[in-house]
Amino acid sequence: MFTEHVQPTRAEQKRHTTTRVTEAAARLFQEHGFHGTTVRRIAAEAGVSVGAVMAVGDKESLLSLVYDQAIAARIPAPPAAESTTSAVDYLSRYFAPFLDLFTENEELARAYFRALTRGRSEKAALGSLRTLAESNLSAAMVNAGTPDAHARLGAQVMFASYLGELMLLAAGSTDPRQTATRIRHTAEFVTAQERQ
Known part of the structure; x- marks a missing residue:
């Protein structure tokens, strides 16, 4: 019969625009690097205005949004209680996909880390x-x-260790293999502390 055309809500339009802008930015960052990508180019690629891009965020x-989404997509689920995967193995391998992402494009990774270290308040994605x-x-x-309380502290130590390792990678003072080894040592230390 009659089909009613439903106008998208403002929130839906905003989500759609954010998705288009983020996807365009991801493609351009990959193709042209951070410095070779401009907000105007992102707007043209996304088919939106420069103002619409800036409403999502500056370059x-x-x-940061592109990297945070890529990292979140790679997060492995925790093993089930009946799993044979040891806590050390899971903790030490947890960050491997992130480190792989970090080493896929060093220029972008360094720009991402610089964005993280600026500590601007809109870095809510890092918080999540x-x-x-x-x-x-x-x-x-x-x-x-x-025990739950010890596990929460151990998880905080592991995350802080991961951020420290990212800083060392970004500075070029280590390599991914050394990073993986140090993260495993941290996992062994954390789990040993939990047993005491």
Whole structure:
């Protein structure tokens, strides 16, 4: 019969625009690097105005959003309580996909880390990434028999270690293999502390 055309809500339009802008920014950052990508180019690629791009964020904020989404997509679920995966193995391998992402494009990774270190308040995505990571890490330790309070502290230590390792990678003072080894040592230390 009659089909009624329903206008999208403002919130839906905003989400759609944010998705288009973020996807365009991700493609352009990958193709042209951080410095070779402009807000105007992102707007043209997304088919929106420069103002619409800036409503999502400036170039640095867009890079942070792109990286945070890519990291969140790679987060492994914590092992089930009956899993044979040890807490050390899970904790030490948890950050491997992120480190792989970080080393896929060093120029973008360094720009992302610079954005993180500026500590601007709109870095809420890092806060949610931290919350998710610490929740997963804590769940893995609880499933391995660690008391809840100790698991939460251990997860915080693991996340802080990961950020420190990113800083060393960004500075070029380490390589991914050394980073993976140090993260494993941190996981061994954290789990050993939990047993005491």
